[in-house]
Amino acid sequence: MTALDKEFDFARPKTIEQLCNLVRECQHEDRHFIFSAGATDIMPHLKSEILSPDIVISLTALHALNTIEKRGNHIIIGTLTSLSDLSKNNHIQQHLPALGGAAHKVASPQIRNRATIGGNIMVENRCIYINQSRLNRQSHSPCFKADGNICHLVKSIKRGDDILCQARFVSDTAPLLLLQGSTLDIIGPAGPREIKLADLYLNDGMESKSLMRGEIITHIKVKIPENSASHYEKLTIRNALDFPALGVAVLRRGNGDISVALTGLNTRPGVFHATRENYETFDDMIVDICQKASDFTVTYQQDFFPRGYRKNMIPVFIRRGINKILEGAKS
């Protein structure tokens, strides 16, 4: 018997209105709630008691959010779309094939059938000290993320502006969405709002997203790229299941500008741009953007791969991405 040790309530609202009412109710009664979509990230957290909510609010009955549409020059992705549906969708294959490829690199086929794109961009930051069994965590002092006062990576006992939780960002789909300048439709008890995806991510591994309590992302709006191509490359030990030890998305615009987004390295994704006209040669531009991306700190050892190796692989993956894009342009 492996049912979750701590009992909690479960609700599955069918409309946004029901959801907002439920959230208001929970806030009024001071009940700790969490949202769950595919639950593939939430369940291990619940089982290991990293999360101990009073109620799990499932979003899976909000069927209106399980759609992908083309509206004008935008693709509108409902956040409950599963990663496997996303990677097979005609609009995505036609206009955002690299995003479909990145979604296909997440975890395993079984997980992609369940996990959602919304869950992937909201995936909880991870650290080798917190994402362990309860027994393992009991063997060391609770860290910042476990309401403790130590970070085992930083070796610090004071949490503050300079020393924040270092749990790292691991979404595979966010880097490409960032490079496309995606925006998010958000709804919550206070009403709807729209933000840029870039504004979602914060620098603290504990509170790594800027959503307010009770808000959910309903849609991701991606402008259909014109005259540009992109590629996502991922470093993992196995092809299946692993979170990225390093993920590099590269976008090349028609005018020769290059943008790069990194995941798996830091508390938030890193995004870098290079404008072609600022460099004498194409290679100068690549050398410079590789340097900028490599300087994006791989601060602490929190993966199977040594941190030096991960850092050294950044320029390799950028060049590999650019080569793939150029090869694609030739064919």
Added chain:
Amino acid sequence: MKLLNLTINGRDITKAVSPGMTLLDFLRDELNLTGTKNGCDKGACGCCSVMIDGKPMLSCLMPALEAEGAVITTIEGIAKGNNLHPVQEAMIEMGAIQCGFCTPAMVINGVHMLAENNNPGNDEVKECISATVCRCTGYNSIEKAMHLAASKMREAARDGS
């Protein structure tokens, strides 16, 4: 406790379950469908795969209450009476069932792959079995079994047409 209604292996079921119960526990402990295995219990080994609305998913990562209204097929529902599915036959013929612990998940994933494409390439077969951990048979014989099952299904489709 909350009432859960779903269809498992063609049988409509209504049962009260606690919100903390996973679909895996529901299948094994409440319905005695112990063919679905509990390996790592955290979504890493793939042994708890079941078909939910036609797609393989991990039952250990799914609250049972999320399966409200779902149509689920477990390994117990794959064979038709005494007639094994071609994937099951091929797994036996290729000796791909050594300890049997990963076999239900391998079969579930194989059945889904071959239902979508009965002529899969090597990469597709490897991807299909990649997310289920096998620690004794080894993946080569399972890979061969999937190709054999595919050829059996192609043959059956030719004979039937």
